[in-house]
Amino acid sequence: MYKCFVINLGSTSTKVAYYEDEQCIKKETIDHPVAEISTFASFWEQDEYRTKLIEAFIADNGIAMDQLDAIVSRGGHTRPLESGTYRVNEEMLAQQASGQWGNHPSDLGSRIAYRMCQSCKAIPLIVDPPVTDEFEPIARISGHPLIERRSCFHALSQKATAKRYARENGLNYEDLNLVIAHLGGGISVAPHKKGRMIDGENGLEGDGAFSTNRTGSLPVGDLVRLCFSGKYTYNELIKMINGNGGLMAYMGTADVREVEEKSKTDQQAALYMDAMIYQVCKQIGGMATVLCGDIDAILLTGGIANSEYVVSKIKERCATIATIVVYPGENEMESLARGAVDGLRGIVPIREFRA
Structure with missing residues (x-):
């Protein structure tokens, strides 16, 4: 033992x-x-x-x-x-x-x-x-040779969820095509092709959907202007992107349960909550194209997957892509x-x- x-x-x-x-x-x-x-x-x-x-x-x-x-x-x-x-x-x-x-x-x-x-x-x-890092070469191209897209997201959660789905269904992870969304303090969506995560988003440093405390992708021009505005230090901007972004910036809290409760009576809170879900769905749809629509399942995991509201909204937009299986919490x-x-x-x- x-x-x-x-x-x-x-x-x-x-x-x-x-x-x-x-x-x-x-x-x-x-x-x-x-x-x-x-x-x-x-x-x-x-x-x-x-x-x-x-x-x-x-x-x-x-x-x-x-x-x-x-x-x-x-x-x-x-x-x-x-x-x-x-x-x-x-x-x-x-x-x-x-x-x-x-x-x-x-x-x-x-x-x-x-x-x-x-x-x-x-x-x-x-x-x-x-x-x-299991990216395919095409996934590394950013749009400018000075910057390369790199693999940096919830690999542990993504791999654990994929292997759990395979194990519980008597399948081999290496035979599956999956789109997995980790929904937590950070959010990441990645396509898994035959046992490899061939693309993904750097949710740590501002990529993909915004989350409870991270901005996700921001309009590039506006971000550059903010950086050179003289109003913020380097460290303040980094903290703004990861730590004080997302729902934290809009609502003053990183607790999605609190925001969800407020959204029942507060239209602005509901808008921010739905916007986060909307961006997650856009990422799922985008990663589905990476797999050319050949997808065995969409898997949702992470703490936010405990929310029936969040899951129901994702299913509304993404259920036509593939079967959605939910593993709430962390694996x-x-x-x-x-x-x-x-x-x-x-x-x-x-x-x-x-x-």
Whole structure:
């Protein structure tokens, strides 16, 4: 039996779980109110804050650190990687800390996992990081040679959902064509062609549909003018795109449940809510063309997929494209545990990260 501790740091939550092989023994989602985490200038400054919460979960549930075989975290941002399970090392942490490939709390998760493993026999791992790159060459062309489109989105959630759908239907992921929408603090829509994510959107840095706290794609000319207006610093603009954008910018909250409730009596709130859904549907339709309309299913996952309203609105616009299957919530914790256990068993290789 292999024992794994799983860490998944998101923009507004810390998810932790203890697994014995594929069985989840203990788990918890620790929500971070915006008013609380907004006191930190960056997620890197949340290190002590998040670590204490993780350590409290371990202590409260009597998890024996000296018996863990692996501590696996949702992966962070480095150079592009193949899909798989990787051992966290100093070079990986250095690339994540540089910010060259993107910034997200999952980068901090890798650091916490690595540090926790220094005092026990467990090995630190990540699985299917957001920089997983399976793009086809045509998907990389942006419209200008100085800028290349790159793969940077919810690869772990996307892969986990695709494999779950295949497993539950007695199919092989490598035989399927799927369009998957991850609906969470960030939103990403990607086409999966025979086991590979051949296109997608950089939802971290402003691509695709807007989400609870990210702007998604913005009119380019207006964004350039805003950048040179002299009103905002570089860091303020980055935070505006990821953290203070989307519903947060319009409604002052990143809680989609709160906005949905307000939308019942507030026409403006309803407009913003429907606009987010509208943009998701446009992305689903666009990615369907990447697969030439040959689609086995459209899969919806992530926390926002718990909303009956959101799902019903997506079905109104997209049900004619393909069958829609909903996996509300996250499959990420299970996928992280599976990736770690399969690596420990030797079913898949534990890859060494190299610069």
